[in-house]
Amino acid sequence: MGVHATVVFTDLHGSTGVFEALGNARATExxxxxxxxxxxxxxxxxxxxVKTLGDGVLALFPNGQSAITxxxxxxxxxxxxxxxxxxxxxxxxxxxVASGDVEMVSGDCYGDAVNVAARLCDLSGPNQIWANxxxxxxxxxxxxxxxxxxxxxxxRGRAEPCTVYQIEWHEGEASEFLTMQGSIDPLLSTGDGEAxxxxxxxxxxxxxxxxxxxxxxxxxxxxxxVDFMVNDPRVSRIHxxxxxxxxSVLLVDLSSYGSAVxxxxxxxxxxxxxxxxxxxxxxxELAFGASFSDATAPTVAFKxx
Numbered sequence: 001m002g003v004h005a006t007v008v009f010t011d012l013h014g015s016t017g018v019f020e021a022l023g024n025a026r027a028t029e030x031x032x033x034x035x036x037x038x039x040x041x042x043x044x045x046x047x048x049x050v051k052t053l054g055d056g057v058l059a060l061f062p063n064g065q066s067a068i069t070x071x072x073x074x075x076x077x078x079x080x081x082x083x084x085x086x087x088x089x090x091x092x093x094x095x096x097v098a099s100g101d102v103e104m105v106s107g108d109c110y111g112d113a114v115n116v117a118a119r120l121c122d123l124s125g126p127n128q129i130w131a132n133x134x135x136x137x138x139x140x141x142x143x144x145x146x147x148x149x150x151x152x153x154x155x156r157g158r159a160e161p162c163t164v165y166q167i168e169w170h171e172g173e174a175s176e177f178l179t180m181q182g183s184i185d186p187l188l189s190t191g192d193g194e195a196x197x198x199x200x201x202x203x204x205x206x207x208x209x210x211x212x213x214x215x216x217x218x219x220x221x222x223x224x225x226v227d228f229m230v231n232d233p234r235v236s237r238i239h240x241x242x243x244x245x246x247x248s249v250l251l252v253d254l255s256s257y258g259s260a261v262x263x264x265x266x267x268x269x270x271x272x273x274x275x276x277x278x279x280x281x282x283x284x285e286l287a288f289g290a291s292f293s294d295a296t297a298p299t300v301a302f303k304x305x
Contacts (some may be wrong), residue, residue: 005060006067006099006135007113008047009121010038010074012055012091021088030089031055038074038093045070050109055091056121060109064099064135071095071129072145072169079127096121097131097167116162119155123246125277129167136165145169151279154247161247199305200242200249200280202228204298210305216244220288220300232298234289242280249304251286252277260287260297280304 012034019027035057039049042059046066050058061067075093082090098120100113113134120130136147146168152161198213202220209228211218218227221238230239236255243250251273253259258274263284270292271278283303290297 002101002103004100005062005102005109005113006064006097007102007109007117008042008057008059008061008067008071009096009117010057010059010071011094011121013094013126014091015055018089018091031091034078034091034093037078041074041077042070045073050107058109058114058118060102064097064131064137064139067097067099067135068131068139068145068167069142071097072142072167075127075129075169092126094121094124094126095129096124097129097135099132099135099137112158115157116155119246120162120164123153124166129169131165131167133163133165150277151248151281153245153279156246198244198249201303201305203301204228204230211242213244213249216242216249218242220286228300230288230298230300232289235298236289239288240286243277249280250277251280255289257289259289260291261285262287262292 012031015027015031018030022030035052035055038057039052042049042057047059047061047070050060061070075095078093082092096117096119098113098116100111100116102109102111102113116132120132124130130150141147147165148168150164150166153164155162199210201208201210211227218241219238220226220228220230220240220242222229222231222235223237226238234257236257239253239255240259241252241254243252251259251261253273253275258272261271261273261278261280261284263282272291280302281304283301285292286300286302287297288300292299
């Protein structure tokens with residue numbers, strides 16, 4: 001039976017390490033408690049639990065609004081609980097959300113939306129929610145909730161890239177993150193949907209290096225043992241990481257004072273990052289430890305080739 005629904009995939013990040021830290025019995029109990037709690041949250045918010053997957057949950061919601069409300073509340077409650085608990089038992093949740101047609105067969109569900117939600121869950125980081133554009137259609141940003149576009153991202157098995165948003169849900173925190181959308185580059189994916197290799201060139205203070213996507217992730221910072229050194233006191237020892245994630249180059253800020261991105265082909269203001277990430281496209285500049293309004297900011301030119 002076919003239905004239109006919003007699919008939610010959740011996964012506990014770092015569950016392997018918890019087994020090592022707590023032992024099999026206690027780790028199994030901890031993971032089971034959290035997945036059971038997630039299932040109860042789904043039901044309380046009007047969703048349907050399709051199945052649990054070890055340390056994950058697959059659920060369906062009737063529409064995007066109910067799904068987004070549920071996953072935001074889930075992240076807020078779970079994060080508050082983790083802060084009070086022992087560090088070795090902390091298991092952040094990562095969540096993927098996608099809307100579309102779903103086929104129900106013998107109590108299980110199948111379809112493109114299921115595959116996309118599962119993949120977005122895999123690609124997201126701890127405490128993050130990634131959602132496709134369809135799941136946010138008609139959904140309003142609520143208090144403390146903003147939708148930050150990550151741009152078109154290739155999903156394995158799909159011919160067309162998927163426009164993806166990261167849902168910022170930190171209540172009471174002013175979000176300074178603006179993640180820019182790049183135009184769809186036909187070189188980002190090959191005909192069979194697999195990501196094509198790219199090169200990224202970095203230049204600072206007369207020093208240039210080119211890294212293949214196969215070499216990523218690489219780290220940028222002021223110490224000598226990083227992959228690309230920017231020797232400036234405003235730059236953290238390990239300031240940022242470049243990742244190759246499903247056909248895109250991502251800048252992930254790891255610093256205390258943040259990073260900024262400015263695209264050469266954009267009339268928009270700079271993108272400010274603080275412990276967040278941005279999809280890089282085309283060419284532009286990266287400022288570390290200061291914004292571009294500071295003429296002395298350590299600035300690295302980048303170009304995706």
